[in-house]
Amino acid sequence: xxxxxxxxxxxxxxxxxxxxxxxxxxxxxxxxSMPGLLRYGHALTGNPxxxxxxxQSVLEKVGSRWVSVQRKGDDPxxxxxxxxxxxxxxxxxxxxxxxxVADLPDSGVVAPELSRLENEPLWQALRSLPxxxxxxxxxxxxxxxSEAEIANALxxxxxxxxxxxxxxxASLRTRLGKD
Amino acid sequence: MDLDDELRRLFSDDRLDVHxxxxxxxxxxxxxxxxRRRRSATTTAFALVVLVGAGAALTQLPRxxxxxxxxxxxxxxxxxxxxxxxxxxxxTSTAIVTVDPPPNSNSSSSVKTETGQPTNKTTIPAIxxxxxxxxxxxxxxxxxxxxxxxxxxxxGSLIEPSSAADPENxxxxxxxxxxxxxxxxxxxxxxxxxxxxxxxxxxxxKGITVGSTVDQVKAAYPNATQSGSTLFAKMAAxxxxxxxxxxxxxxxxxxxxxxxANDCSAV
Numbered sequence: 001x002x003x004x005x006x007x008x009x010x011x012x013x014x015x016x017x018x019x020x021x022x023x024x025x026x027x028x029x030x031x032x033s034m035p036g037l038l039r040y041g042h043a044l045t046g047n048p049x050x051x052x053x054x055x056q057s058v059l060e061k062v063g064s065r066w067v068s069v070q071r072k073g074d075d076p077x078x079x080x081x082x083x084x085x086x087x088x089x090x091x092x093x094x095x096x097x098x099x100x101v102a103d104l105p106d107s108g109v110v111a112p113e114l115s116r117l118e119n120e121p122l123w124q125a126l127r128s129l130p131x132x133x134x135x136x137x138x139x140x141x142x143x144x145x146s147e148a149e150i151a152n153a154l155x156x157x158x159x160x161x162x163x164x165x166x167x168x169x170a171s172l173r174t175r176l177g178k179d
Numbered sequence: 180m181d182l183d184d185e186l187r188r189l190f191s192d193d194r195l196d197v198h199x200x201x202x203x204x205x206x207x208x209x210x211x212x213x214x215r216r217r218r219s220a221t222t223t224a225f226a227l228v229v230l231v232g233a234g235a236a237l238t239q240l241p242r243x244x245x246x247x248x249x250x251x252x253x254x255x256x257x258x259x260x261x262x263x264x265x266x267x268x269x270x271t272s273t274a275i276v277t278v279d280p281p282p283n284s285n286s287s288s289s290v291k292t293e294t295g296q297p298t299n300k301t302t303i304p305a306i307x308x309x310x311x312x313x314x315x316x317x318x319x320x321x322x323x324x325x326x327x328x329x330x331x332x333x334x335g336s337l338i339e340p341s342s343a344a345d346p347e348n349x350x351x352x353x354x355x356x357x358x359x360x361x362x363x364x365x366x367x368x369x370x371x372x373x374x375x376x377x378x379x380x381x382x383x384x385k386g387i388t389v390g391s392t393v394d395q396v397k398a399a400y401p402n403a404t405q406s407g408s409t410l411f412a413k414m415a416a417x418x419x420x421x422x423x424x425x426x427x428x429x430x431x432x433x434x435x436x437x438x439x440a441n442d443c444s445a446v
Contacts, residue, residue, distance in 0.1 A: 023208060030204045038197035043190055048197040056207055063211025064218065072390065072430075090359035117194045122185055132361060141186040152425070155360045155376070155433055157446060163346045172182060 026066045030059055033077055040081060043138045044088050046127040054091075058083045081143065082153045085135045089154070125175040133168035136161055317420040317436060319381070322355070322364060324420050324438045325371045337364060350443035365446050373441040374423075377434040383422060391431045396424050413439070 034055070041051030062069055062080055069076055117123050126134060132154070139150045147165075151158045189195075317324035321334040328351065331337055337353040344352035344365045350373070355363040357378040365374040379389040385399035393410065397403055400412035400422070410424040418438060425433040437446070 023212065026211065027204055027208045030207050034199050034203055034207075035196070038199055039195045042195050042197050051197050052199070052203075056203075056210065059207045060210035060214055063207060064214035066211070074427075086359070089361070090354075117192070120189065122189050126189075137186065138190070141183070142190040152427060152432060156362050159345065159444065159446070160352075160362055163343070166346075169182060176182075 022066055026063045029066075029076060030063070033080070036077075037080065037084070040138070040142065041084060041088075043142050044085060044131075044135060046123075046134070050088075054084055054088055058087055078153075085139065085154060089131045089135055121176055122172070125172050128175065129168050129171065132156075133164045133171075136164045137168050137172075140165065317414070317416055317418065317438070319375050319377055319436060320357070322372060322375055324373065324375065324436060325418050327371045328366045328368075331364065331366060331372055341366075344446060345444045347444065350446065365443055367441070367443050370438060370440060370442055373438045373443055374446050375436045377436065379433075381434070383434065387422075387424065387431065387434065389431050389434060391424075393426050393429060393431075396426075396431060 037055045037059070038048075038051050041054045042048055045051050045054055058080060062076070062083065069079060072079070126137065129137070135154060136150055139145045139153060140147075145153065147158050147161045151161045154161070156164075320336060322331060322336055331353075332339070336355050336357075338355060339353070341351040341353050342361050344350040344362060349368060351366045352362040353364045353366065354361050355376075357363075358376050360376060363376045364372055367373045377383075382388040383399070387396055387399050391399075396410050396412075400410070403410045403412040403424075405411075408426045408428050410426065412422040412424070414420055414422065418440060420436055420438050423433075423435040423437050424431045425435070
């Protein structure tokens with residue numbers, strides 16, 4: 001609350017009344033949606049650090065354009081989720097040459113119980129998927145979206161969703177069978 | 180074991196929870212405010228760049244005033260320029276943008292120069308490849324519908340490696356420098372580029388862009404046909420191609436240019 005107050009002060013000086021309301025509204029949105037988004041980010045990225053970074057950077061971008069995001073009339077939460085999936089895919093594409101091996105989260109910042117997921121064969125298998133295939137799986141089984149909704153969210157065709165999904169399921173099966 | 184159930188079980192596992200620090204909300208709100216301020220601080224520069232960027236984007240979309248009256252921009256829009264160079268970048272310190280001259284002054288170009296901010300992380304729409312001197316049908320930037328894979332790669336606009344665009348593994352999909360999606364450009368081994376996804380910031384010569392309403396599309400392209408939530412606007416050009424406006428039922432979510440004689444399945 002103290003923070004909001006400070007921001008309000010800065011903002012009135014900055015550009016007047018409506019702005020403070022917008023910031024308060026956005027802060028409320030962040031507070032409410034943060035836990036769910038972090039979970040979703042964790043499923044998407046496969047590690048809690050990347051999840052936190054992803055949520056932070058996408059929310060900052062969305063927040064800096066909060067008025068226009070709201071004006072669009074979409075559900076802002078759905079909008080943020082779509083942005084996270086797409087941002088994650090494109091970040092990975094930029095980074096993959098450097099980081100072929102997934103970083104294991106170093107302990108300390110991460111709560112100890114998280115590391116237990118690392119022992120799940122399915123979790124490990126998921127981590128080995130390319131991000132777009134993984135995003136398709138997360139949107140389908142975590143978000144329970146239909147193929148058409150996934151296609152729309154990721155900006156790809158339904159055919160691509162189908163092929164990515166079947167590729168992903170096949171390699172998950174192979175991996176789990178082998179292990 | 181049913182993999183579907185296993186996945187649902189894993190995704191509902193409590194261990195997926197990530198504990199956020201108490202000041203996470205505050206950090207996000209501050210970060211958002213910082214980004215917004217950075218934008219405001221450079222409002223003049225930014226607005227100009229965006230404005231010019233939009234103009235440049237316009238110039239990159241095919242303006243087939245030589246082939247299709249349907250595509251003609253309104254009288255306030257610019258006509259085909261003799262020379263056009265565009266370079267807007269977040270990372271260079273200077274962006275020089277040349278805008279097409281208005282129709283009545285074909286001989287001169289207005290040049291606007293703006294000093295960019297190297298430290299500014301706010302995403303300025305990056306205009307990728309410089310548009311060709313003459314606007315040609317079915318073209319975005321240096322990429323043309325029908326262009327062979329080798330020629331497309333030679334433009335430097337594609338990001339390698341490609342991925343399979345169809346289940347048969349016949350056609351290839353590339354991301355481009357302006358559209359990070361892996362399926363931004365689809366290339367058939369026979370027909371060359373069959374589909375180009377236009378970046379979200381670009382507008383068609385009739386002003387349609389991501390976020391335009393279905394009604395606006397229909398008003399701009401009265402001959403547009405609809406299939407499901409997707410609208411198709413045929414362009415009179417050789418080879419024949421169409422704008423494909425993917426919508427969520429009410430507004431445009433993606434603008435694509437697609438060769439009518441397209442032989443890639445699911446494209």
